[in-house]
Amino acid sequence: MDAACAIEVRDLSVRFGGGAAASVLAVDNASFTIVPGEFVSLVGPSGCGKTTILNLLTGLLAETPEGEARVLGKAPRPGNPDIAYMLARDSLMPWRTALGNAVYGLEVRNVAKAERKARARALLARVGLGTFSDKYPKALSHGMRQRCALARTFVLDSPVFLMDEPFGALDAQTKLQLEDVLMDLWSADRKTVVFVTHDLAEAVALSDRVIVMSARPGRILADVPIDLPRPRSIRALQNDPRFHTLYGRLWGLLEQGMAGHVH
Template identity: 50%
Template sequence: MSSPSMSAPERLGPPRGARIEVSDVYQYFASPGKEPVLAVDTTSLVIEPGEFVCFVGPSGCGKTTVLNQIAGLVKPTGGTVTLDGKTAKEGRPDVGYLLARDGLLPWRTALGNVMLPMELRGTPRAEAEHRAAGMLETVGLGKFLHSYPSQLSHGMRQRTALSRTLVVEPTTILMDEPFSALDAETRLRLQGVFLKLWEHHRSSVCFVTHDLSEAIVMADRILVFGARPGKIIADYRINLERPRNVLELQENDQYHHYFQEIWSVLRKELAAA
């Protein structure tokens, strides 16, 4: 299986990401006429600059809630969330957020969609167009700059969305199951594309996934959330050499060791949920 045309970096780039600190946060959600529901129990975590951390756990265990707290989209009921010592808040230009759905604007071409965040930052048009075209070329879409989302496959649209997120070089990247809706082959390809880009730029990454294999292939650390109310119950460091090849790792003995060890904990939480 071939990957989009990219040259792998000769070595890892220096860490450029933010230090993310979640301290004693908990989260209640209230509905009219009902008792508030505790979605996230008291939880703390630290992500060092340039660290790639995956959240895994049962559905509804608070993984996305914590991600949204870091994004500043959800204010914790209690506790604090900071990025480089500053309280997390929505609209930060140094934070990129990628969802499972591409969210592309249908009236804009691939190039126009990737240019959008730079336009919002006041980047001169010629520079924005040059950078957007370069990023799309990097992810293998150089021949589709002027195609509209309706003319692109699902995987191509997600590559466009990935380009839109990365083109402004955010120091923090938040990803909520970004490859979950893709077929297996396209998912592997996009994992490889993103890893190569990240290994060069070394932003801090929080990545929510239900796919344990994906987490092991990509992460420096995997945080396992227990069944609701969500709380981190295990923290695994993944000592697989970087740069990584997502296909070769499938045959790596250490990869399978990590899978069995983490799955032994995760499956109990899935059963409890």
């Protein structure tokens, strides 16, 4: 395995279920590498193993995979402080304020109270929730809740961020706003990001590369470089013909991957 890689996956296959006859092959012989500071998106049909790969990298996968995976040169393990994981749902605790939710990961990591509050307040301000730190989740809109979840993730300052469709349930306008917020946060520190999405426009707008997977069993069909200059304006990209060319290429690859879907 290459020590220069932030993430390396080699010949990965993951099978769920009982014996070989009854089991389901979710991921089939997948290999890819990600260097430090890259923003890489995984796209593919539902059930192709995108989230399975994220769960493997966090050490949360219950099944024993075939092949190898390394995060910063080490085997995946639960509770790895090198990884921050943002789920599709905000998963905010209703009895905690926005600040209380944003500091939670730092509490788990035993960061001193004064430091964790200061860091969380700074992140809430960066995501546009500076005046809402004392509000409870029930007083926040869906988009504001995701902003809080974004702050809770980035305040951990881990070198690797795994993000599983964090904006998938948002309306189009709010999604564009949150994508811009994410780009601002990522551009400041250039952490390594693996981003799962079903939105091809989102993948093109955010990523350095997009890995396209086939329908189950998930195989890697293509690894597409996104050669759009940074910094990027998510809205301005809508008028860039290169953006639409890349989108069309990804859509064609996705259609190819869906052709072998198993019902």
